[in-house]
Amino acid sequence: MSIPLLISLGYEKSFAAALVATAAGLGVIIPPSIPYINYGVATGTSVADLFVAGIFPGILVALSLCVYAYIYCKRVGEDKEKIAENCGRLREKGLFRVLKESFWALLTPVIILGSIYGGICTPTEAAAFSVLYSIIVSLFVYRSMKIADLGNVVLSSIKSYAPLCLMLALASAFSRVLLLLGVPSMLSEFIMNNFSSSISFLMACNVLFLILGMFIDAGPALIILAPIVLPAAESMGIDPVHFGVVMTVNLCIGFVSPPFGVNLFVTSPMVNLSVMEIGKKAIGFILFFLIALLLITYVPEISLVLLS
Numbered sequence: 001m002s003i004p005l006l007i008s009l010g011y012e013k014s015f016a017a018a019l020v021a022t023a024a025g026l027g028v029i030i031p032p033s034i035p036y037i038n039y040g041v042a043t044g045t046s047v048a049d050l051f052v053a054g055i056f057p058g059i060l061v062a063l064s065l066c067v068y069a070y071i072y073c074k075r076v077g078e079d080k081e082k083i084a085e086n087c088g089r090l091r092e093k094g095l096f097r098v099l100k101e102s103f104w105a106l107l108t109p110v111i112i113l114g115s116i117y118g119g120i121c122t123p124t125e126a127a128a129f130s131v132l133y134s135i136i137v138s139l140f141v142y143r144s145m146k147i148a149d150l151g152n153v154v155l156s157s158i159k160s161y162a163p164l165c166l167m168l169a170l171a172s173a174f175s176r177v178l179l180l181l182g183v184p185s186m187l188s189e190f191i192m193n194n195f196s197s198s199i200s201f202l203m204a205c206n207v208l209f210l211i212l213g214m215f216i217d218a219g220p221a222l223i224i225l226a227p228i229v230l231p232a233a234e235s236m237g238i239d240p241v242h243f244g245v246v247m248t249v250n251l252c253i254g255f256v257s258p259p260f261g262v263n264l265f266v267t268s269p270m271v272n273l274s275v276m277e278i279g280k281k282a283i284g285f286i287l288f289f290l291i292a293l294l295l296i297t298y299v300p301e302i303s304l305v306l307l308s
Contacts (some may be wrong), residue, residue, distance in 0.1 A: 010079025213254020
């Protein structure tokens with residue numbers, strides 16, 4: 001819903017898609033986060049500490065993306081008339097009426113996250129349930145869709161996301177080939193044998209994680225790489241909690257890095273734009289994401305201040 005809203009306010013489709021695709025990575029940085037759990041299980045690091053450590057890095061990344069969005073809009077310009085018109089309509093309705101009208105829509109993330117973290121269903125089951133819930137709300141509450149439209153909606157969804165499913169299958173197969181060939185282990189061994197200082201070691205790890213994040217999902221990457229690389233990091237005095245946050249932030253950037261970022265393929269059918277077109281618009285966001293990553297990497301207090 002956020003992309004159509006941004007487009008209705010006069011923002012470019014490619015910019016709106018790039019913004020949403022990049023910001024989606026915040027979901028695994030700010031706790032609760034499944035990658036933190038994977039890292040904690042793989043290395044024996046406290047998951048609770050990782051959750052606490054991820055708060056400020058997540059806020060820093062969010063602020064970095066906000067800064068770039070502000071700079072971009074100042075440079076390119078905004079449709080201030082459309083924005084003022086929409087804000088005016090909201091003010092006329094008043095806060096209580098707006099909340100009342102959007103109650104059923106706002107209930108969606110509550111149901112999804114509540115069912116997952118409450119142990120009621122798995123993330124996959126929650127996704128399927130959210131689709132069913134959205135259809136019911138659209139048909140009978142907001143009446144924005146008719147029963148006769150369901151066939152076209154399903155057909156359109158299949159056409160949009162069938163290529164994404166194929167891409168994910170190919171990416172999964174390619175990641176398995178990389179694992180069978182031992183590429184992650186070879187790269188990790190190369191880093192540990194050729195970088196002696198913590199500064200160069202962390203920089204090499206960042207490059208490794210960024211590249212692998214484009215091809216391997218964050219969960220398997222953390223489970224495979226963390227136990228291999230963490231002992232070398234600890235031998236250089238790097239805190240395991242801090243290192244876990246750095247790994248996770250790196251892999252999040254891989255989600256949106258062209259040409260293989262999964263988030264780009266997810267947003268592409270929503271706006272009928274090519275993956276590379278969205279990827280080009282995302283470059284600015286990625287650069288500011290990288291600035292935040294460097295701060296998180298070399299200023300460990302950002303991650304560890306709440307644990308001291």
